[in-house]
Amino acid sequence: MSTADPATDDTGADSDPFGRAVRDFHRGEQSDPLWCVDGDERLEHPIQRFYFEERDESVYETLEEDGVATPLLDLGAGAGRDVLRFQERYDGETVGLEPSPHLVETMRERGVASAVRGDMFALRESFDRDRFRAVYAHGTQLGLARPPHRLRGFLGDLAVVTTDDAVAVLDNYDPEADGARDLLGWRPDPTPGMGYRVMHFEYEGDVGDALLFRPFAPDVLREACVGSEWSVASVRYTSDHHYEAVLRKP
Numbered sequence: 001m002s003t004a005d006p007a008t009d010d011t012g013a014d015s016d017p018f019g020r021a022v023r024d025f026h027r028g029e030q031s032d033p034l035w036c037v038d039g040d041e042r043l044e045h046p047i048q049r050f051y052f053e054e055r056d057e058s059v060y061e062t063l064e065e066d067g068v069a070t071p072l073l074d075l076g077a078g079a080g081r082d083v084l085r086f087q088e089r090y091d092g093e094t095v096g097l098e099p100s101p102h103l104v105e106t107m108r109e110r111g112v113a114s115a116v117r118g119d120m121f122a123l124r125e126s127f128d129r130d131r132f133r134a135v136y137a138h139g140t141q142l143g144l145a146r147p148p149h150r151l152r153g154f155l156g157d158l159a160v161v162t163t164d165d166a167v168a169v170l171d172n173y174d175p176e177a178d179g180a181r182d183l184l185g186w187r188p189d190p191t192p193g194m195g196y197r198v199m200h201f202e203y204e205g206d207v208g209d210a211l212l213f214r215p216f217a218p219d220v221l222r223e224a225c226v227g228s229e230w231s232v233a234s235v236r237y238t239s240d241h242h243y244e245a246v247l248r249k250p
Contacts, residue, residue, distance in 0.1 A: 017203035019100030022047055022079050024214045026106050035202040038185035045201070051079040060085055062236075066246050067167045068134040070094060073127070075120040075137040080107035082138060087113060097126070121145065123157040131161050135168040140242070142172050143197065143213035151216075159229040159249070168247040170229070173197075173215040177241035180215060193217035221245055 021034035025047045034045040070092025074083045077096030086094040095114045096107050107115035119128035120141065135158060145151040158168060173180050175195025180186065187196035197213040218235045225231050230247045237243045 010013075015206055015208055016100050016102055017206040017208045018045075018201040019098075019102030019106075020206070021045075021100040021201075021203040022051055023106045026052070026079060026109065032204050033037050035198050035200050041184060042202075043184050051062060051081055055081070055085075060089060063136065064089075065247075066169055067248075068136060068169065069197045070134070071132045072134045072136065073132045073137060073161070073180050075107050076139045076141040077107060077112075077115070078103060078139065080110050080112040080115065081117075082136065083107065083112050084110060087111075090236075095132075119148065121154055121157070123154075123161045127161040129160055133163050133166050135162060135166065137168075137170045138244075140172050140215070142170050143215045144211070147194075147215045147216055147220055147224055151171070151221075152228065155224060155228045155230050162249075164249055166249060169244055170221075170247065171238075171242065171244045172221070174237075174241050174243055175215045178219050179239060179241035182208070183241075185213075190221060193220045218243060218245055 005013065024030040034047060036043045036045050070090045072084070072086055072090070072092070072094045074094065074096045077083050079096055080096050083094050083096040090216060093114060095116055096112050097116050097118050097120060098104050098107070099117065099119055101117055102116045104115045116126060145154050160169070173183065173195070175189065176193060180195060183197060185197045185199035187198060189195050193216055195215040197215060198210060199207040200210045203242070218232065220230045225247065229249050231250050232245050233248045235243055235247045
């Protein structure tokens with residue numbers, strides 16, 4: 001099976017203010033702020049800090065301790081900040097996956113050797129069985145899985161495209177932490193371990209689709225792994241409300 005269709009140009013692309021703004025920033029052509037919007041509340045999205053500023057070396061040392069190795073898939077790779085570092089550290093293949101053609105284009109312009117356009121929730125449409133030894137997702141896009149059913153489907157697809165000894169490092173916000181309630185678009189949820197977050201992006205008058213995130217606590221992820229090929233080996237918090245979960249195949 002071949003990988004997903006590559007990015008080409010802007011013609012016919014869906015509304016993608018987020019991807020366009022990040023691409024324009026990379027090219028030095030950003031004309032307006034990229035806004036995160038929820039109703040009347042608007043915050044400027046920090047493109048430089050989130051997608052281009054280098055992360056501390058200890059981040060990658062910790063991932064190596066987790067067993068991250070190539071072939072490696074970065075889900076929601078953005079502008080390729082982490083993929084580029086993985087390329088520097090490893091000899092094997094590292095792949096950056098993004099649904100935005102503008103971000104795929106940006107990754108390629110920045111030197112990402114394998115930038116693929118595709119949906120992280122439809123991995124079997126993009127990759128062969130047993131393709132990767134490690135999967136990494138940083139950006140809390142796992143919250144778009146909306147547990148339990150879509151999350152379990154994602155875990156099933158993830159198992160198919162990874163080897164028997166694979167590791168997956170996935171992040172999310174913990175809705176039971178105080179800091180999560182300060183996030184733009186936060187909504188309360190009476191379900192234990194679950195939260196809502198609703199927002200969209202705007203750039204140059206272009207309004208993106210509403211994004212419905214379901215942040216969930218580590219215990220929700222553990223429960224979703226029951227009956228799958230995965231188990232949660234460890235959880236570490238990088239702030240009071242952001243965590244990374246290390247998944248392994250039992």
